[in-house]
Amino acid sequence: MEVLNERLFSQQEADLLFEIIVNRRDVRGNRFTEQEIEQEKVNQILLAAVNAPSVGFSQPWEFVIIKSKEIKERIKATFNEENEKASKLFVDEKQQQYNRLKLEGIFEAPLNIAIFYADADKPVLGQTSMNEVGLYSVVCAIQNIWLMARALNIGMGWVSIIDPEKVKQILNAPENNKLVGYFCLGYTNGFLAQPELETLKWENRKQMSDMIFKETY
Amino acid sequence: MEVLNERLFSQQEADLLFEIIVNRRDVRGNRFTEQEIEQEKVNQILLAAVNAPSVGFSQPWEFVIIKSKEIKERIKATFNEENEKASKLFVDEKQQQYNRLKLEGIFEAPLNIAIFYADADKPVLGQTSMNEVGLYSVVCAIQNIWLMARALNIGMGWVSIIDPEKVKQILNAPENNKLVGYFCLGYTNGFLAQPELETLKWENRKQMSDMIFKETY
Numbered sequence: 001m002e003v004l005n006e007r008l009f010s011q012q013e014a015d016l017l018f019e020i021i022v023n024r025r026d027v028r029g030n031r032f033t034e035q036e037i038e039q040e041k042v043n044q045i046l047l048a049a050v051n052a053p054s055v056g057f058s059q060p061w062e063f064v065i066i067k068s069k070e071i072k073e074r075i076k077a078t079f080n081e082e083n084e085k086a087s088k089l090f091v092d093e094k095q096q097q098y099n100r101l102k103l104e105g106i107f108e109a110p111l112n113i114a115i116f117y118a119d120a121d122k123p124v125l126g127q128t129s130m131n132e133v134g135l136y137s138v139v140c141a142i143q144n145i146w147l148m149a150r151a152l153n154i155g156m157g158w159v160s161i162i163d164p165e166k167v168k169q170i171l172n173a174p175e176n177n178k179l180v181g182y183f184c185l186g187y188t189n190g191f192l193a194q195p196e197l198e199t200l201k202w203e204n205r206k207q208m209s210d211m212i213f214k215e216t217y
Numbered sequence: 218m219e220v221l222n223e224r225l226f227s228q229q230e231a232d233l234l235f236e237i238i239v240n241r242r243d244v245r246g247n248r249f250t251e252q253e254i255e256q257e258k259v260n261q262i263l264l265a266a267v268n269a270p271s272v273g274f275s276q277p278w279e280f281v282i283i284k285s286k287e288i289k290e291r292i293k294a295t296f297n298e299e300n301e302k303a304s305k306l307f308v309d310e311k312q313q314q315y316n317r318l319k320l321e322g323i324f325e326a327p328l329n330i331a332i333f334y335a336d337a338d339k340p341v342l343g344q345t346s347m348n349e350v351g352l353y354s355v356v357c358a359i360q361n362i363w364l365m366a367r368a369l370n371i372g373m374g375w376v377s378i379i380d381p382e383k384v385k386q387i388l389n390a391p392e393n394n395k396l397v398g399y400f401c402l403g404y405t406n407g408f409l410a411q412p413e414l415e416t417l418k419w420e421n422r423k424q425m426s427d428m429i430f431k432e433t434y
Contacts, residue, residue: 002416004407007240013233014368018261020234021361022268023224044235046429051239053363055377057414059423064430071432086345098342125315125419126377128303132352133377136398139356140363144238146270147364151231160272160343160350172433181353190221197274199219202342206276212263213281215288216389 020151025191027155029105032186036110041152045185048148054137056125061138064171066112071170075182076106078166079159086161097202104159109184114167115142116177138180145183155188237368242408244372246322249403253327258369262402265365271354273342278355281388283329288387292399293323295383296376303378314419321376326401331384332359333394355397362400372405 046063054060066072083103090098106112117138120127127133142158149156164179173179197203263280271277283289300320307315323329334355337344344350359375366373381396390396414420 003410005240005410006407007236008370009237009368011369013237014261014365016230016233017237017364017368018265019224020226020230021265021365023222024268024270026270044231046425048235048238050423050425050428051241052360053241053243053375055375057412057420057422059420059428062428062430064433066432068432082346086340086342089340089345090342101342103343123303123306125303125307125318125414126320126375128306129299129379130377130381133375133398135349136353136356136359139353140360142353143269143357143360144364146357147234147361148231148238151226151234152228153225158270158272158343158350160347162346164347170433171430174434181350190223193220193222195274197342203274203276205274206267208263208267211267211276211279213279213388215283215285216281216387217391 020147023191024146024150025155025195027105027157027188027191028102029108030102031155031188031190032105032108032184033189034110035187037154037185037187041154042111044152045145045148048144049141052137052141052144055127055133058120058124058127058134058137060118060120060134061141062116062118062177064114066114067110072106072112074170075112075162075167078162079104079106082161082163097200103161105157105184105186106159109186111185113183113185114171115180115183116173117180119176135178135180142181149185153187154185155191157184159184237364240408241363241367242372242412244322244374244405245319246325247319248372248405248407249322249325249401250406251327252404254371254402254404258371259328261369262362262365265361266358269354269358269361272344272350275337275341275344275351275354277335277337277351278358279333279335279394281331283331284327289323289329291387292329292379292384295379296321296323299378299380314417320378322374322401322403323376326403328402330400330402331388332397332400333390334397336393352395352397359398366402370404371402372408374401376401
């Protein structure tokens with residue numbers, strides 16, 4: 001039986017969402033404070049995650065909440081290894097600029113979360129032609145977390161310069177799970193007004209007209 | 218030079234975001250109305266998209282805005298083909314239930330958007346160890362769109378039962394682009410209070426305790 005939710009949002013409410021979206025930043029270790037995140041805020045963030053869309057209502061997400069110094073040290077080691085390799089891919093001035101950037105906040109953030117995709121052991125409605133939509137459901141949950149954290153004035157950074165297989169081993173993850181992302185969360189001493197890589201002119205902001213096509217390319 | 222944004226959100230504002238997140242639904246053709254979406258709302262939705270996080274500020278997203286009946290017909294044809302194959306993967310009662318579901322809204326929704334990942338032609342900061350984070354950036358943009366649309370009382374549905382290569386051909390997409398998702402957007406005659414697949418008990422909602430782990434699995 002169909003039950004509708006009659007909640008309509010006002011333009012003012014929509015504009016508040018837009019403000020949260022635009023003020024969200026990737027936060028690294030030079031901005032986190034040591035202040036613990038209250039458990040009720042962690043709970044609201046995780047509830048936002050599991051209310052993301054998921055293909056066939058499969059909810060294929062799993063979250064490992066990490067605060068242990070010992071585990072953080074092992075994660076940091078794979079970051080260091082991968083980051084050293086990564087640095088070599090950039091040349092001259094770009095490499096020097098790369099090496100000056102703080103690209104994670106594993107120790108500085110009081111809370112780390114590793115987020116995995118857990119493969120279903122049966123066909124999933126909607127996942128039969130494009131198998132990757134299962135992974136994409138997990139990413140939708142990640143974006144919900146990011147926005148919810150920002151609305152709670154909590155910063156989050158995505159650490160992608162890691163060996164996902166090593167992270168799986170460190171966290172004793174099931175063989176069939178796939179690491180989607182590793183995240184650092186904490187209160188901050190301020191959110192940057194602009195993405196750092198935009199301010200540094202590492203990359204320029206793209207024009208809308210270069211990204212939007214009508215009917216076909 | 219670092220410029221900070223001192224905007225702090227209140228718990229009431231955070232709770233509004235939570236309400237938008239929880240009230241977002243996957244909307245299909247049985248709920249869309251014919252009412253055109255105002256251009257300023259389309260613009261706000263697309264601006265929300267391009268303010269998503271992207272690895273190395275790479276902004277690897279491209280959007281094809283589709284209203285043409287002829288293109289919709291060709292997209293619908295690949296849906297029909299893939300959906301017929303998909304139906305056979307479910308058995309007995311589940312297959313009958315599958316066949317009763319309306320799983321897209323390609324014709325009914327006034328606006329369709331195909332969203333692509335455009336590969337960078339150089340190393341991307343943060344994408345050097347886990348190449349898939351480029352695709353994940355596009356999914357973050359998609360979730361921003363979904364939430365922004367819901368806050369504007371516009372429904373959106375993700376159509377994943379399509380052959381991505383056929384969609385690329387239909388839309389004349391560049392060889393190196395990858396289709397991430399195909400979406401239907403429009404005003405609705407109401408948002409379901411609960412995900413349809415939850416109401417139908419196609420899948421049960423998972424317990425938080427089954428998805429959250431402390432320190433390791």
